[in-house]
Amino acid sequence: MSQVAKRYAEALFGLASNQNIIAEVSADLKELSKVVETTPELLSLVNAPKISAEQKKAMLATILVNVNSAVLNTINLLVDKKRINEIAEVAQEFQALAASAQGAAEATVFSTRALTDEERAEISASFAKLVEMEKLDITNVIEPSLIGGIRVQIGNYIYDSTVAAKLDGLKRTLVG
Structure with a gap:
């Protein structure tokens, strides 16, 4: 920026x-x-x-x-x-x-499919606490290469719970 x-x-x-x-x-x-x-x-x-x-x-x-x-x-x-x-x-x-003025933060959620309203609300409630905000305004990006799970990006903070990331971690552990 x-x-x-x-x-x-x-x-x-x-x-x-x-x-x-x-x-x-x-x-x-x-x-x-x-x-x-x-x-x-x-x-x-x-x-x-x-x-x-x-x-x-x-x-x-x-x-x-x-x-x-x-x-x-x-x-x-x-x-x-x-x-x-x-x-x-x-x-x-x-x-x-x-x-920020409204007690919210912008978040991008990468997933393999479109999130339901219920899933958005759950993600917003869970991750808003981590960044000390009341809620998250979520933009959902569909990325089939993730295989499964989600990756949440809030500013510089990234939470990666995707199958692709876990497989990559396993590969590094096994290969060294």
């Missing part, structure tokens, strides 16, 4: 907190992250040196017509400062700040 993205996210979070619009901004940033992830051409277009900053901002305002004004102003600032490539990291850092 770059320091620049962190500062922009903190500023946006402060503004959203003061205006009591954290949930709206968070939802807009999640959608924006999906758009950037699925259409990398958008960032290429916005980074094109032949297009002026004003044209870029007008184009983005047309595309992001329903986005909260605080998010749009942040995007415009990133365009002006030639830091629009940082938008995904700004969104990610904002989500972490919002979750």
